[in-house]
């Protein structure tokens with residue numbers, strides 16, 4: 539992977555321009571001048587233009603991930619904003635939102651400013667999500683309005699649920715005044731108990747403590763009801779059970795302001811993957827049953843699921859080499875995201891790129907209030923170039939994160955990211 543400054547004039551030639559906002563796909567050339575979209579169609583480029591041949595490739599909006607953990611401040615040995623940016627570029631992501639469960643957590647205006655100032659030097663756009671409660675302790679609300687002024691785009695105590703329903707209600711009321719979504723890690727910790735994998739046939743077989751589907755779906759239901767009461771927007775992260783999908787679908791039908799995301803790993807794997815006791819498959823919420831996984835795939839085609847988000851969660855090898863019970867939850871996911879999702883949707887449902895690309899581009903941007911019309915002339919070139927049919931094997935060389943905890947290592951994929959253009963730079967893989 540090589541990143542360099544874009545030439546003054548860059549011509550993307552002979553590519554298929556896939557516009558996820560307008561839902562169109564056609565052969566066009568694009569001229570980028572000084573890092574901005576100059577013209578799209580059959581424009582005449584000056585002789586001095588550098589040409590990037592995009593024959594057989596798709597050019598689309600740069601991907602946007604509303605859920606990553608870059609571990610800064612506190613665990614820079616796992617990831618930093620700079621190393622996380624490299625992982626993002628390798629995955630075709632031009633924009634990410636970082637979760638606040640750092641050490642210390644992003645629970646004050648000063649900590650939000652720390653991220654926005656550091657992000658200014660990064661090669662992608664990075665936006666902080668502020669903590670809902672001080673110290674992520676679940677009780678006292680943070681100074682949300684002041685944090686929004688410093689650049690917080692949403693609020694979450696991710697990693698931990700907001701267990702107290704009254705606190706969640708107040709948080710939703712404040713957030714709705716600020717027009718920002720609340721993202722609640724829906725997992726009832728009492729019900730989860732010591733559960734480290736999905737509760738079911740597999741947990742019995744493997745002798746590992748189970749985490750019931752209800753630990754998630756009950757809280758999803760609660761959050762939707764509280765959002766309805768306050769008229770606020772609630773975003774459900776990493777939906778993993780069929781019951782949660784049912785709740786979200788019903789709420790949307792009733793006009794509640796609810797959106798939902800699914801991760802590539804919940805779409806790709808089920809709890810049978812744990813038969814190896816490989817700790818890279820240990821994640822919260824856990825990989826669920828095949829029936830759950832199939833419902834998540836269906837949730838994408840039915841429009842119930844709005845976004846694909848990686849929940850990119852780096853951990854050191856030393857930590858992940860612990861026993862399954864003791865290893866931390868989480869896996870990295872930025873580099874493998876597009877290929878994993880494209881592979882599953884193509885193989886199982888023959889879903890076209892145009893039918894799911896909005897979940898990686900327009901929908902997450904809409905959720906966070908970012909610009910969604912990236913092909914407009916004069917807009918910063920924030921683009922991803924893909925080979926949707928290329929087959930390849932994901933290995934450790936495909937990883938640019940500071941951590942290597944990917945469950946996808948060794949997987950054969952269909953679809954590859956070739957280049958990522960953002961902030962005046964071009965990264966070619």
Ligand SMILES: [Zn+2]
Pocket residue numbers: 696697698723775776822823
């Ligand atoms: Zn979470």
